[in-house]
Amino acid sequence: MLVQKIIIQIIGITSISIILGFGRYFVLDEHYNLVKEKRILNSLKSGDSDSLIDCYIPEQLSEPMFIDAEFAFCLYEAGGVIFVDARDSEEFEQLHIKNSINIPYDYFEDFMHQIDSIDREIILVTYCSGGDCSLSIDLADHLFFEADFYKVLVFEGGFPLWQEKGFPIN
Amino acid sequence: MAGERISNKLKNIWSNPLLLLGFRLVVGIVFIYASIDKISDPLGFSDNIDNYHATPVYLNNLIALIVPWMELIVGLCLIFGKFIQGASLLSAVLMIVFIVLIGQALFRGIDLHCGCFKTATDVSVTSLRSEMIRRILEDIVLLGMSLIITMNALKKEEIPLK
Structure with a gap:
């Protein structure tokens, strides 16, 4: 009897939670898929065009794109680009790509003033800790779709790969 | 005798x-x-659930849609x-799930802030490890409370759990 009672209570609580969860989703007309898909970006690679410049970026991007370490370093050397560290301040203060700025994705709104002061023409390269770190993609999406930057790239390997390659760090 | 007395107390x-x-x-609050x-x-x-790397990504939106309501209803109950x-009983199960999730992340060296895997040295440099241990300890205390509530709730029924 008691076991039955507990099972009924648990099924009841779970059912109400499912109804409320789906109710919220449909009533608020949420714009995301119930079945999540992993966000994958297309990649720009060195030598993708006939341009003599090895890190050519198309005039129009429809979304942020991944770049590899060589492409990122080519942009770094060429100048006219800002590297944006999406990790938290603690990690940024320890070590970061030389001359990069820190906009921790989780505190994006606190940095709006700094973001607003950046020229929209400039190329932004976001990075974080590489591997499974998705902060740089999330930040790039914000910068591209909400802050209206139209040349936003994601350095996929992130800080660990930059450091491993022996590129300049602070 | 003394042991029995302490146990009764x-x-x-x-x-x-x-x-x-x-x-x-x-626990409810x-x-x-x-x-x-x-x-x-x-x-x-x-996104936070993604960071634990413990569930298939395609399920995480569904989990995120249902589990918070379950927490709310359990808290109100x-x-x-x-x-x-x-x-x-559900609160105890949820606490065990949270402890296992954070524990496995700690063991595997996952930074729950960004979902990145870190090396042992990275983890020790940041306050990440102590933060995760603190959260596990908090959850263990809450689990203890949940279990005591459960045991008393079952006892009140005066029907053996068979």
């Missing part, structure tokens, strides 16, 4: 109505507080004393 303390009410309020942010931002919560057996 402990039983009396654990079944003290005021203490049980306190436990129910604490923690669950409700934890659920509010997640209910208002299921996508953010889904504990505070108002409704469906107490089921609610307290």
Whole structure:
């Protein structure tokens, strides 16, 4: 009897939670898929065009794109680009790509003033800790779709790969 | 004899109505507080679940949609004393799940802030490890409270659990 009672209570609580969860989703007309898909970006690679410049970026991007370490370093050397560290301040203060700025994705709104002061023409390269770190993609999406930057790239390997390659760090 | 006396005393303390009410309020408020942010931002919560690398990514939006409501209802049931057996058992199960999730992340060296895998040295450099251990300890205390509430709720029925 008691076991039955507990099972009924648990099924009841779970059912109400499912109804409320789906109710919220449909009533608020949420714009995301119930079945999540992993966000994958297309990649720009060195030598993708006939341009003599090895890190050519198309005039129009429809979304942020991944770049590899060589492409990122080519942009770094060429100048006219800002590297944006999406990790938290603690990690940024320890070590970061030389001359990069820190906009921790989780505190994006606190940095709006700094973001607003950046020229929209400039190329932004976001990075974080590489591997499974998705902060740089999330930040790039914000910068591209909400802050209206139209040349936003994601350095996929992130800080660990930059450091491993022996590129300049602070 | 002395052992029996201590055991009886402990039983009396654990079944003290005021203490049980306190436990129910604490666990209930923690669950409700934890659920509010997640209910208002299921996508953010889904991203957080991604960071644990413990569930298939395609399930995380669904988990993020349902689990916070479960926390809210469990919290309300504990505070108002409704469906107490089921609610307290669910609260204990949820706590075990949270402890296992954070524990495996700690063991595998995952930074829950960004979902990145870190090396042992990275982890020791940041305050990440101590933060995760603190969260596990908090959850263990809450699990203890949930189990005491559950045991008392089952005992009150005066029907053996068979």
